[in-house]
Amino acid sequence: MRIGLIAMSGLRVCDHSLLQLGLSFPGVRSRAQTIEALPSLGLLTLAAFISDSHEVEYLEVRELDEVPSRFDVVFLSFLTATAPEAYRLAEQFRKKGTLTILGGLHVTLNAREAQGHGDVIIIGEGEPVMTRLMDDLEQDNVQSIYRARDFAPFDFCDAPLPRFDLLKSKRYTRFTVQTQRGCPLRCSFCASSIHLTPRYQVKPVHKVIEEIRAIKALTSDPFIEFADDNTFCDRKHSRKLMRELAKEKVPWFTESDISVADDPELLSMIRDAGCRQILIGLEAPSAKQLDGLEQRSNWKAKRADQYLSAVEQIQSHGITVNGCFVLGLDSHDSDSFDEVFDFVERSGLYEVQITYLTPFPGTPMHRQLSDEGRILLEGAHERCTLFDINFQPAQMSVEELRSGFHALLARLYHPREVKQRARRFLAQVRKKGRGRFASSKEIPLN
Numbered sequence: 001m002r003i004g005l006i007a008m009s010g011l012r013v014c015d016h017s018l019l020q021l022g023l024s025f026p027g028v029r030s031r032a033q034t035i036e037a038l039p040s041l042g043l044l045t046l047a048a049f050i051s052d053s054h055e056v057e058y059l060e061v062r063e064l065d066e067v068p069s070r071f072d073v074v075f076l077s078f079l080t081a082t083a084p085e086a087y088r089l090a091e092q093f094r095k096k097g098t099l100t101i102l103g104g105l106h107v108t109l110n111a112r113e114a115q116g117h118g119d120v121i122i123i124g125e126g127e128p129v130m131t132r133l134m135d136d137l138e139q140d141n142v143q144s145i146y147r148a149r150d151f152a153p154f155d156f157c158d159a160p161l162p163r164f165d166l167l168k169s170k171r172y173t174r175f176t177v178q179t180q181r182g183c184p185l186r187c188s189f190c191a192s193s194i195h196l197t198p199r200y201q202v203k204p205v206h207k208v209i210e211e212i213r214a215i216k217a218l219t220s221d222p223f224i225e226f227a228d229d230n231t232f233c234d235r236k237h238s239r240k241l242m243r244e245l246a247k248e249k250v251p252w253f254t255e256s257d258i259s260v261a262d263d264p265e266l267l268s269m270i271r272d273a274g275c276r277q278i279l280i281g282l283e284a285p286s287a288k289q290l291d292g293l294e295q296r297s298n299w300k301a302k303r304a305d306q307y308l309s310a311v312e313q314i315q316s317h318g319i320t321v322n323g324c325f326v327l328g329l330d331s332h333d334s335d336s337f338d339e340v341f342d343f344v345e346r347s348g349l350y351e352v353q354i355t356y357l358t359p360f361p362g363t364p365m366h367r368q369l370s371d372e373g374r375i376l377l378e379g380a381h382e383r384c385t386l387f388d389i390n391f392q393p394a395q396m397s398v399e400e401l402r403s404g405f406h407a408l409l410a411r412l413y414h415p416r417e418v419k420q421r422a423r424r425f426l427a428q429v430r431k432k433g434r435g436r437f438a439s440s441k442e443i444p445l446n
């Protein structure tokens with residue numbers, strides 16, 4: 001069989017004024033380029049289950065001028081924002097007689113909808129299903145739906161090496177590697193891997209290192225982005241991973257919760273292992289605003305009073321923090337924009353990311369807002385970009401949220417602020433004498 005793996009990568013934003021505004025700022029421009037540059041780890045992972053007797057090709061959707069006829073089967077991987085595009089593409093493939101298989105987070109959360117658009121849909125993680133799916137394809141006995149939960153649970157100890165070699169002829173310099181899946185926290189808006197996996201699990205360290213070496217074999221100076229939700233929850237695993245990563249000498253970036261700041265020894269190991277930046281979902285600057293957001297133990301609200309000291313602790317180790325804030329929470333009013341700006345000023349955060357509260361279909365947040373009649377356009381998946389509004393805020397009009405967001409973005413990414421944040425980061429590093437940067441020119445941008 002000729003099998004095409006098609007990734008719907010790239011930045012998606014409907015609000016073009018924001019795009020123009022955003023793209024004129026340095027931080028946002030570099031992020032947009034970053035987003036264009038990452039291949040789909042999901043598809044490369046699935047490819048590892050396809051035997052050599054088949055021809056496999058990995059393609060980004062932007063590489064397609066027209067829908068190719070050369071494939072017998074295509075695997076389409078997409079997120080909510082790209083679901084409408086993916087469905088249109090699927091329709092075109094099916095018209096050409098290509099068997100079209102759909103999977104990923106959006107399909108998992110919206111299986112009934114996806115069923116109408118593909119010949120086959122996969123619900124949940126791909127790994128448990130792939131062996132059976134490939135057998136069925138080879139025997140011309142494919143089913144219309146496969147659910148990961150009907151198969152033996154996937155264990156990261158059995159994780160195959162993703163087929164990074166399929167990217168050989170392309171010029172990628174950034175790659176994703178997964179060291180863990182799932183998250184012990186349950187934030188109401190989260191539309192990430194907690195919806196795929198039944199439990200939090202970590203990948204054996206030797207497997208992570210094997211993946212990094214496979215990437216190093218492709219390109220001499222790769223940048224690694226860990227496709228994790230919360231890398232350092234398992235402290236024993238983290239220490240072992242950092243020790244081994246340090247030997248590989250690759251720069252990397254990851255996502256974590258704030259508790260990583262509790263462990264200075266681990267922070268030193270993280271820095272020595274090549275970490276350039278940790279992205280942390282702070283979500284909001286105060287306990288009042290965070291109340292109820294994390295649904296297991298209100299963890300984020302309980303941690304809010306440690307935010308400032310935690311940022312300083314991490315950054316003083318020479319690791320930049322990218323603090324992420326969500327705008328449009330029910331506790332937010334027109335003062336909230338200034339509160340975020342003031343917090344960023346006080347914290348010395350090196351990097352900031354602001355996004356709108358986004359009700360991804362299939363999440364508790366979406367169900368709540370839908371029940372309250374507060375979704376503006378049901379089914380408008382293309383608005384699930386984190387940079388477009390599709391809900392009625394509780395204490396503001398949609399226009400107030402939008403204009404407050406735009407103004408905050410302009411303030412945060414003003415070149416003067418960006419420079420000042422870099423200066424403050426260096427000052428934190430020098431004060432503690434634990435980092436390695438002599439001047440802002442040396443700060444390694446992710």
Ligand code: B12
Pocket residue numbers: 007008009010011012013034035036038039040041042043045046075076077078079080081082101102103104105106122124125126127176178190191192193196226227228229255360384385386387
């Ligand atoms: C790396 C990453 C990216 C990369 C690469 C995306 C890609 N092509 O895979 C880039 C930078 C391009 C990107 C872009 C965007 N992203 Co992004 N991204 C991530 C991140 C950090 C990791 C994803 C990952 O690689 N996971 C590991 C792989 C192994 O898992 P997986 O892809 O889910 O695949 C598994 C299964 O889903 C399944 N599977 C997946 N596809 C298929 C297909 C078939 C046919 C089958 C059988 C199975 C299958 O099998 C795989 C193995 O189990 C997550 C957050 C996180 N920490 O997880 C956000 C995340 C996925 N992104 C998100 C968003 C919103 C976006 C953007 C819309 C942002 C924007 N405004 O443009 C765009 C959308 C572009 C798109 N592709 O649709 C949201 C998505 C929420 C949702 N449910 O839609 C997340 C969860 C972050 C968040 N803040 O909530 N992203």
